[in-house]
Amino acid sequence: xxxxxxxxxxxxxxxxxxxxxxxxxxxxxxxxxxxxxxxxxxxxxxxxxxxxxxxxxxxxxxxxxxxxxxxxxxxxxxxxxxxxxxxxxxxxxxxxxxxxxxxxxxxxxxxxxxxxxxxxxxxxxxxxxxxxxxxxxxxxxxxxxxxxxxxxxxxxxxxxxxxxxxxxxxxxxxxxxxxxxxxxxxxxxxxxxxxxxxxxxxxxxxxxxxxxxxxxxxxxxxxxxxxxxxxxxxxxxxxxxxxxxxxxxxxxxxxxxxxxxxxxxxxxxxxxxxxxxxxxxxxxxxxxxxxxxxxxxxxxxxxxxxxxxxx
Amino acid sequence: xxxxxxxxxxxxxxxxxxxxxxxxxxxxxxxxxxxxxxxxxxxxxxxxxxxxxxxxxxxxxxxxxxxxxxxxxxxxxxxxxxxxxxxxxxxxxxxxxxxxxxxxxxxxxxxxxxxxxxxxxxxxxxxxxxxxxxxxxxxxxxxxxxxxxxxxxxxxxxxxxxxxxxxxxxxxxxxxxxxxxxxxxxxxxxxxxxxxxxxxxxxxxxxxxxxxxxxxxxxxxxxxxxxxxxxxxxxxxxxxxxxxxxxxxxxxxxxxxxxxxxxxxxxxxxxxxxxxxxxxxxxxxxxxxxxxxx
Numbered sequence: 001x002x003x004x005x006x007x008x009x010x011x012x013x014x015x016x017x018x019x020x021x022x023x024x025x026x027x028x029x030x031x032x033x034x035x036x037x038x039x040x041x042x043x044x045x046x047x048x049x050x051x052x053x054x055x056x057x058x059x060x061x062x063x064x065x066x067x068x069x070x071x072x073x074x075x076x077x078x079x080x081x082x083x084x085x086x087x088x089x090x091x092x093x094x095x096x097x098x099x100x101x102x103x104x105x106x107x108x109x110x111x112x113x114x115x116x117x118x119x120x121x122x123x124x125x126x127x128x129x130x131x132x133x134x135x136x137x138x139x140x141x142x143x144x145x146x147x148x149x150x151x152x153x154x155x156x157x158x159x160x161x162x163x164x165x166x167x168x169x170x171x172x173x174x175x176x177x178x179x180x181x182x183x184x185x186x187x188x189x190x191x192x193x194x195x196x197x198x199x200x201x202x203x204x205x206x207x208x209x210x211x212x213x214x215x216x217x218x219x220x221x222x223x224x225x226x227x228x229x230x231x232x233x234x235x236x237x238x239x240x241x242x243x244x245x246x247x248x249x250x251x252x253x254x255x256x257x258x259x260x261x262x263x264x265x266x267x268x269x270x271x272x273x274x275x276x277x278x279x280x281x282x283x284x285x286x287x288x289x290x291x292x293x294x295x296x297x298x299x300x301x302x303x304x305x306x307x308x309x310x311x
Numbered sequence: 312x313x314x315x316x317x318x319x320x321x322x323x324x325x326x327x328x329x330x331x332x333x334x335x336x337x338x339x340x341x342x343x344x345x346x347x348x349x350x351x352x353x354x355x356x357x358x359x360x361x362x363x364x365x366x367x368x369x370x371x372x373x374x375x376x377x378x379x380x381x382x383x384x385x386x387x388x389x390x391x392x393x394x395x396x397x398x399x400x401x402x403x404x405x406x407x408x409x410x411x412x413x414x415x416x417x418x419x420x421x422x423x424x425x426x427x428x429x430x431x432x433x434x435x436x437x438x439x440x441x442x443x444x445x446x447x448x449x450x451x452x453x454x455x456x457x458x459x460x461x462x463x464x465x466x467x468x469x470x471x472x473x474x475x476x477x478x479x480x481x482x483x484x485x486x487x488x489x490x491x492x493x494x495x496x497x498x499x500x501x502x503x504x505x506x507x508x509x510x511x512x513x514x515x516x517x518x519x520x521x522x523x524x525x526x527x528x529x530x531x532x533x534x535x536x537x538x539x540x541x542x543x544x545x546x547x548x549x550x551x552x553x554x555x556x557x558x559x560x561x562x563x564x565x566x567x568x569x570x571x572x573x574x575x576x577x578x579x580x581x582x583x584x585x586x587x588x589x590x591x592x593x594x595x596x597x598x599x600x601x602x603x604x605x
Contacts, residue, residue: 051411056410056411056414103589103592103593104589104592106592107592109410110340110344110346110410110551111547111551111592113346113410113414114346114543114546114547115547115588115592117540117543118540118543118544118547118585118588119585121540122581122582122585125578125581125582126582128578129578236418239414239415239418240415240418243415273426273430274426275422275423275425275426275429276422276423276426276427276430278419278422279418279419279420279421279422279423279424279426280419280423281419282415282416282418282419282422283402283416283419283420283423286406286412286415286416286419287401287402287405287416290412
């Protein structure tokens with residue numbers, strides 16, 4: 001327990017240091033990188049949150065986009081205030097995900113995977129064909145109010161870090177345990193009278209609303225959003241973060257997102273080799289280090305360093 | 312009337328390629344219980360090889376056009392089989408029946424292979440010369456002979472696969488493994504070998520589709536990706552793992568695309584497909600012909 005608290009304390013310290021860095025660092029590029037790391041960590045953690053009930057949710061990318069577009073519309077077309085437009089993102093993402101989940105979570109495994117994939121691509125198609133949303137070129141002009149401009153990076157990092165801690169708390173709560181029970185064998189929670197479909201939808205809505213909020217933050221961070229930012233590839237990268245960091249613990253996706261986002265900053269100069277490199281890293285991590293970095297640590301601790309870990 | 316016949320012809324022509332593509336995907340799912348997101352790369356590889364070999368054969372070596380297409384076709388199937396064997400041997404056989412693991416592996420392969428194609432081939436689309444020139448008129452609708460041949464070849468391959476799955480011993484073991492892998496192993500069916508055969512047949516089907524498609528459309532390094540989303544919709548509609556379902560689903564999706572694309576516009580047609588999927592999921596989550604557990 002003490003050891004766990006130590007880890008949590010460390011995480012809180014890192015989060016506070018990041019907020020401080022965003023507040024006082026003069027270099028906008030590095031501040032931007034810090035926000036990217038946190039955004040990607042949220043994407044990976046929300047993807048893993050739905051993995052708790054055993055479903056691979058490509059629509060993470062779609063709800064990230066829905067959040068970003070909601071905030072953009074609220075801010076530039078409807079002239080809502082900064083915080084109201086940010087708050088609209090998780091609300092709309094949550095409502096749409098509740099509807100989508102109500103229909104699709106009756107299916108499992110490959111069906112859910114494919115339908116969430118198709119949903120992501122079709123939502124993206126919808127943006128490109130809707131003139132009011134800027135079509136292919138997307139939307140521009142989401143700026144935080146002048147008074148908040150200097151503090152915006154710190155606000156963004158604070159929101160994103162709060163999401164991470166919130167999802168950690170949710171996973172550790174009784175609700176999180178029920179989600180894991182559904183993953184192990186959903187007939188058992190059902191046999192004690194739990195509404196399994198309702199709980200699955202709840203898990204899905206929590207993940208989608210939070211990733212929608214991250215999307216809203218993304219809209220303000222970037223000031224420009226386009227349909228091409230929200231392809232299924234966003235979820236694929238998030239999955240790569242989860243796999244490389246390890247899905248056994250919530251720290252895994254965060255570590256994975258940090259490493260790969262920082263590595264990605266160097267890889268941008270690689271041009272066509274970038275995708276090859278990502279592909280090789282994903283395949284290598286899957287086949288050689290099945291438990292990810294967190295899994296490696298756990299194996300090291302238990303002395304079972306040799307041999308394949310459980311996937 | 313002419314218009315409807317023309318649209319129906321389009322449907323059959325697009326549909327025949329969709330069917331081949333989706334058949335491979337559904338076969339691989341049935342046998343290995345994995346969703347192969349890298350399936351489009353087999354399609355792309357075949358199309359790229361056909362266009363490269365034909366452009367070389369016709370322009371440089373002066374080989375007759377139909378003969379160089381034949382060489383290109385066979386070569387494309389061989390190369391794709393080799394690629395398929397390599398990715399199965401080093402990758403997929405370690406993630407059999409592991410949905411998440413295989414998804415990640417196939418995404419990794421998708422990035423790796425598409426990146427490699429782009430390096431080797433470049434980003435410029437290339438068209439190949441017409442293998443068989445000329446047009447036929449059918450009930451007032453005009454159709455190039457090339458497209459007619461494409462439909463016929465695709466239909467023959469589809470019938471061949473149907474016979475293979477339903478009339479041969481290999482087909483029987485493929486179906487047995489898809490039904491219940493452990494029971495099949497208890498009957499003495501070598502699961503891993505059957506899985507390899509299923510995977511190679513699936514890859515070859517994608518290669519056939521790619522090699523056929525290269526004759527009627529410009530070839531790029533991402534040509535296979537466009538088919539992936541639609542193929543997924545097709546196999547959800549038809550039922551994962553169902554051969555007949557993939558055929559019906561492929562034709563249905565082509566029908567919506569062809570008619571919806573003409574009377575409304577292509578993106579409305581795509582949205583209509585999605586609505587269809589949603590409605591189907593509410594009514595029958597396992598697909599028209601699927602029998603997966605709910």
